[in-house]
Amino acid sequence: xRYPQDLLPLPxxxxxxxxxxxxxxxxxxxxxxxxxxxxxxxxxxxxxxxGRNGARQLMAEADGGAVWFRGTPAxxxxxxxxxxxxxxxxxxxxxxxxxxxxxGTRWExxxxxxxxxxxxxxxxxxxxxxxxxxxxxxxxxxxxPPAGGPWPFATVLRAPRQALMERAAKGNTLxxxxxxxxxxxxxxxxxxxxxxxxxxxxxxxxxxxxxQRFGAADPNDASGTAQWVPxxxxxxxxxxxxxxxxxxLPEPPxxxxxxxxxxxxxxARLSRFVGMHVVDSRDGQVRVSALLGEADSLGAAxxxxxxxxxxxxxxxxxxxxxxxxxxxxxxxxxxxxLEAGSPGALTALAFSWDGTTLWALGDRGLxxxxxxxxxxxxxxxxxxxxxxxx
Numbered sequence: 001x002r003y004p005q006d007l008l009p010l011p012x013x014x015x016x017x018x019x020x021x022x023x024x025x026x027x028x029x030x031x032x033x034x035x036x037x038x039x040x041x042x043x044x045x046x047x048x049x050x051g052r053n054g055a056r057q058l059m060a061e062a063d064g065g066a067v068w069f070r071g072t073p074a075x076x077x078x079x080x081x082x083x084x085x086x087x088x089x090x091x092x093x094x095x096x097x098x099x100x101x102x103x104g105t106r107w108e109x110x111x112x113x114x115x116x117x118x119x120x121x122x123x124x125x126x127x128x129x130x131x132x133x134x135x136x137x138x139x140x141x142x143x144x145p146p147a148g149g150p151w152p153f154a155t156v157l158r159a160p161r162q163a164l165m166e167r168a169a170k171g172n173t174l175x176x177x178x179x180x181x182x183x184x185x186x187x188x189x190x191x192x193x194x195x196x197x198x199x200x201x202x203x204x205x206x207x208x209x210x211x212q213r214f215g216a217a218d219p220n221d222a223s224g225t226a227q228w229v230p231x232x233x234x235x236x237x238x239x240x241x242x243x244x245x246x247x248x249l250p251e252p253p254x255x256x257x258x259x260x261x262x263x264x265x266x267x268a269r270l271s272r273f274v275g276m277h278v279v280d281s282r283d284g285q286v287r288v289s290a291l292l293g294e295a296d297s298l299g300a301a302x303x304x305x306x307x308x309x310x311x312x313x314x315x316x317x318x319x320x321x322x323x324x325x326x327x328x329x330x331x332x333x334x335x336x337x338l339e340a341g342s343p344g345a346l347t348a349l350a351f352s353w354d355g356t357t358l359w360a361l362g363d364r365g366l367x368x369x370x371x372x373x374x375x376x377x378x379x380x381x382x383x384x385x386x387x388x389x390x
Contacts, residue, residue, distance in 0.1 A: 099138025238307025
């Protein structure tokens with residue numbers, strides 16, 4: 001039995017696929033490289049890595065030449081950061097020395113294309129009356145060792161905004177990073193909305209409140225981050241950040257488009273509807289609330305290289321075909337709904353580097369949509385596609 005985890009296109013058109021496999025020996029994680037072809041028959045593929053668990057998140061450096069993931073090689077061994085060099089097909093692993101990689105921590109690539117670890121904990125030097133909780137950010141202290149092995153990390157900042165969030169305890173109170181490699185700011189999502197932190201000291205540069213992201217309509221309190229949504233992601237060039245929402249909305253009697261109606265009566269039947277708020281990173285204005293449709297969770301999101309397109313995907317209601325749609329964010333326009341074919345679960349979405357294709361990974365295999373020329377958004381120097389999953 002194989003369960004899909006993540007999908008990442010490479011600049012040369014190959015695909016990296018990660019999955020969890022289960023057989024009589026128990027579960028294991030695998031990473032594969034697949035070469036799509038136009039010829040009939042199976043696509044050429046090779047297994048790059050196998051371990052006890054991991055590879056749930058694949059992230060490429062800005063030029064696409066290296067892909068990072070973390071995983072545990074075998075039972076009882078420490079978790080490692082791995083880098084795969086696509087051109088040479090070399091794989092190198094590093095144990096992280098000086099930063100937590102325990103379950104529940106997250107990691108991202110920063111503006112310098114280095115893996116950075118995020119965790120929560122008390123400040124060693126708390127301030128009286130301010131609370132001692134902090135978002136801790138760990139980064140490498142130097143280049144990775146050429147032969148692998150331990151890689152020293154150090155805490156580069158402890159964001160005091162975490163202490164403020166815990167004073168209002170509605171929903172999840174933890175700060176988590178936005179997938180946006182901004183050299184000028186560390187962007188985070190919190191219970192109130194979005195905030196840009198100074199990467200030198202963790203202090204807030206600016207903060208934006210967001211519309212409601214989770215639960216039934218509450219006209220008095222829109223705070224709280226959503227569950228069951230992808231990591232927030234953004235576009236430096238497009239100047240936007242997208243954050244997921246899972247809202248309990250009333251179903252209209254005519255089964256038309258749902259309306260977010262705070263005044264709906266208590267007898268109205270509520271269902272989950274998922275999507276993302278797309279926010280201008282300069283002034284916090286909501287450009288569009290991209291509503292995908294009715295679903296239990298929002299499984300995947302992806303943006304094109306220059307941030308012109310946002311793709312969202314979720315499992316279909318009542319075990320139907322997955323829901324996938326594209327929003328043109330450059331110039332606006334109506335979303336483009338994509339046909340997904342047969343029923344099945346959807347795990348990941350990703351744009352190709354040449355901007356011509358949108359890929360999806362699900363439990364029934366791969367889906368590929370060839371985009372019309374007007375929607376092509378090819379990568380170039382400093383512009384690369386990005387994706388996230390729940």
